[in-house]
Amino acid sequence: MKPSPHFLFTDLFSRYKRSPLDEILSQNILFSTLSRRELRSLRGRVYERTYQPNEPVFEQGDRGFGMYIIAKGRVAIQTHAVEGELQVTTLGPGSFFGELALIDPENLRSARAIAQEPSVLIGFFKADLLDLLERQPDTGVKVLFQLATVLGQRLLESTEKINLLWGAKQGSPYYGEVA
Amino acid sequence: MAKSPERSDFRDRVRLVFAVSVVLGIGAVLFALPALGMPTLLGGVLAIASSPIVAWLERRGFARGFSVLLVTCVGAAVFAGVVTWGLAVLVKQWDGFSERFPVLFEQAVGRLRASEEVWRSKVAVFQSLHITDALLQAVSGSKAWAASNAARVMGDALVWTLLAPFVAFVLLKDGSLVLRQFYALIPNRYFEETVMVSSKILEALALYVRAKLLEGIVVGVICGVGLAAVGAPYAWVLALIAGVTNTIPYVGPIVGAVPALLIPLFDASQASLLWPILLVFLVANVIDSFLVFPLFVAQVVDLHPLVLIAVVMVGQSAYGVIGMLLSVPLAASAKVVGQELYAALLSRRMRARSN
Numbered sequence: 001m002k003p004s005p006h007f008l009f010t011d012l013f014s015r016y017k018r019s020p021l022d023e024i025l026s027q028n029i030l031f032s033t034l035s036r037r038e039l040r041s042l043r044g045r046v047y048e049r050t051y052q053p054n055e056p057v058f059e060q061g062d063r064g065f066g067m068y069i070i071a072k073g074r075v076a077i078q079t080h081a082v083e084g085e086l087q088v089t090t091l092g093p094g095s096f097f098g099e100l101a102l103i104d105p106e107n108l109r110s111a112r113a114i115a116q117e118p119s120v121l122i123g124f125f126k127a128d129l130l131d132l133l134e135r136q137p138d139t140g141v142k143v144l145f146q147l148a149t150v151l152g153q154r155l156l157e158s159t160e161k162i163n164l165l166w167g168a169k170q171g172s173p174y175y176g177e178v179a
Numbered sequence: 180m181a182k183s184p185e186r187s188d189f190r191d192r193v194r195l196v197f198a199v200s201v202v203l204g205i206g207a208v209l210f211a212l213p214a215l216g217m218p219t220l221l222g223g224v225l226a227i228a229s230s231p232i233v234a235w236l237e238r239r240g241f242a243r244g245f246s247v248l249l250v251t252c253v254g255a256a257v258f259a260g261v262v263t264w265g266l267a268v269l270v271k272q273w274d275g276f277s278e279r280f281p282v283l284f285e286q287a288v289g290r291l292r293a294s295e296e297v298w299r300s301k302v303a304v305f306q307s308l309h310i311t312d313a314l315l316q317a318v319s320g321s322k323a324w325a326a327s328n329a330a331r332v333m334g335d336a337l338v339w340t341l342l343a344p345f346v347a348f349v350l351l352k353d354g355s356l357v358l359r360q361f362y363a364l365i366p367n368r369y370f371e372e373t374v375m376v377s378s379k380i381l382e383a384l385a386l387y388v389r390a391k392l393l394e395g396i397v398v399g400v401i402c403g404v405g406l407a408a409v410g411a412p413y414a415w416v417l418a419l420i421a422g423v424t425n426t427i428p429y430v431g432p433i434v435g436a437v438p439a440l441l442i443p444l445f446d447a448s449q450a451s452l453l454w455p456i457l458l459v460f461l462v463a464n465v466i467d468s469f470l471v472f473p474l475f476v477a478q479v480v481d482l483h484p485l486v487l488i489a490v491v492m493v494g495q496s497a498y499g500v501i502g503m504l505l506s507v508p509l510a511a512s513a514k515v516v517g518q519e520l521y522a523a524l525l526s527r528r529m530r531a532r533s534n
Contacts, residue, residue: 041243044355047374049367055187058371061526065375108526123371127378135237 021048024071024122027094030146038139045128051075051115060112064101066125070094073119079111090116099147102126191366198364210498217339220505222346226354227388229254233351244352251348258344268416279446287445288315376519380512387508390475395422397471398435398463405459411452412442421460425467427503428491432467436460482510 022039025031031042048071051057057068060080068075070093077088077097088111091097101107102124115121133140209216229250236246291311299306358377365373399422406414421435439460443453482490487507494506 047359047362047370049370051367052187055367057367061529062371063375063522063526065371123374125371125374125378127374127382135234135243137238 021046021071021122024069024094028069028096029150030067030096030099030124030143033142033146034139038136038142041136041139042132045124045132047123047125049121049123051119051121053115053117055115057113057115057121058098058109060109062109064098064104064107064109066101066123066128067096067099068113069096069122069124071120071122073121074116075119075121076114076116077111078114085112099150102129102147103151191368194364194366195369198361201361201364214335214338217335218342218346220501221339221343222350224388224392225254225343225347226350227385228392229347229351230385231389247348247351251344251351254347255344258340262340265416265419284445290444372519372523376516379515379519383511383515384508387476387511391426393475394467394471395425398422398425398432398467401463401466402435402439402459405462406439406456409452409455409459411439411456411459412449421463427500428487428507430503432460432464482507482514486510 021043022036025039025042025046026034031039034042051073057075058064060078070091072093074090074092075095075097076090078085079088080086097113098109101109103126129140129143132143209219232250233243233246236249237243241249288311291314295309295311362370362374399418402421403415403418406417411417417439420438421432424435425431427434436457439456440453443449443451443456487510490506490510491503494502494504494509496502498505
């Protein structure tokens with residue numbers, strides 16, 4: 001996906017054309033409530049990066065600065081465990097990861113993200129979100145609200161998983177010894 | 180076909196070196212060619228100063244392109260008006276000043292020689308000093324330099340000030356695109372850190388420039404009002420000089436006060452204005468030092484005063500007054516880069532240990 005060429009005066013008077021990037025952004029839950037005009041302004045604030053197979057996107061413990069949306073390819077999320085690398089999940093086109101870095105000031109990546117095949121990722125960073133909030137606060141607030149919704153959903157999922165695990169442990173014959 | 184990790188490492192390092200070389204190369208060209216560097220610097224300052232106004236217009240629903248065009252046109256019109264007014268005032272006052280200057284100069288030299296004789300008779304160490312002759316030598320040297328270079332310097336300054344609004348327009352409109360083209364050169368493994376560091380540097384530079392501009396405006400207005408109130412001639416021209424020179428760290432307030440203080444020293448009829456003019460500059464600098472600087476500038480720079488002094492001295496020895504102006508923002512940027520590089524190295528070392 002090549003960026004459209006920019007020339008001073010044609011850009012001032014250019015008519016809006018929907019690009020494939022707008023399609024990918026509009027399908028992402030964080031940007032699903034944005035209008036076409038807002039998506040167009042967002043297009044200038046995201047970064048398109050290409051990754052080769054087995055190329056890390058970021059390592060566990062790195063300082064995070066933004067999130068990534070998978071436009072093409074697959075990305076594995078891995079963590080270090082005592083036994084070695086533990087594959088948490090594999091994400092495909094349309095998924096996103098690293099969104100906590102948008103709001104956490106000292107975010108350290110809790111896992112490693114590594115491309116499993118030739119992948120195209122779209123990066124959206126904290127500085128661009130802050131710039132969006134300064135210049136287009138309506139759009140920025142919509143993105144923040146959707147981000148809060150996503151984080152709330154993930155917190156609920158994590159709580160349910162912990163409850164299930166705790167319930168399974170209580171039903172386990174070894175529960176008494178553990179307790 | 181997947182590349183080997185070693186080949187990828189080498190390729191990434193080559194790309195990073197290339198990207199850094201591009202930045203350093205552009206910086207070196209701008210540094211070496213003032214005809215390019217000065218309009219770029221002035222345009223950058225104008226862009227940073229205008230950016231909050233552009234953001235304000237965008238918040239009200241105007242498109243970015245239109246906002247930039249409007250701000251640039253209005254800014255250019257105001258700038259042209261100020262320059263036209265300033266030139267008219269300057270030409271009018273210069274004509275009168277140049278007619279009276281030889282007489283005033285002779286009077287000042289006479290008074291200096293008389294004072295020198297008095298001090299020589301009182302203090303033995305002054306007998307070996309020839310301050311008036313040394314000053315006359317320095318002045319004649321400056322006169323010779325001014326005679327051969329003044330026209331060129333004024334011509335250059337005029338071209339720079341005419342080009343600066345165009346540079347500001349391009350930076351406001353397409354500056355982020357240029358930055359994105361630079362990011363495309365950065366390999367993936369360093370991409371996020373580069374974006375983080377460059378955004379912090381740009382934020383620090385923008386805050387510093389806006390803080391210094393505000394400081395200059397406050398000092399200029401206080402001096403203008405004060406000098407006009409005490410009846411000093413050329414009050415607003417002197418205030419403009421004081422406001423502009425105030426941006427030079429440490430010596431700026433002194434440099435700004437010198438032209439105003441020379442008036443009562445040169446012109447005996449204005450001698451009574453010496454203490455009022457001194458008081459005006461003292462009040463302006465006290466307000467600057469205790470109110471404006473701590474509130475707006477100090478927290479942006481966040482460098483130890485000794486470090487600031489050393490940095491300003493290095494800037495002055497490297498590139499004169501321009502070096503002094505640029506040294507502090509460059510030092511603040513270097514501090515950001517150093518902090519981020521250190522944090523990145525630390526996290527990589529911790530990761531290597533945990534692996």
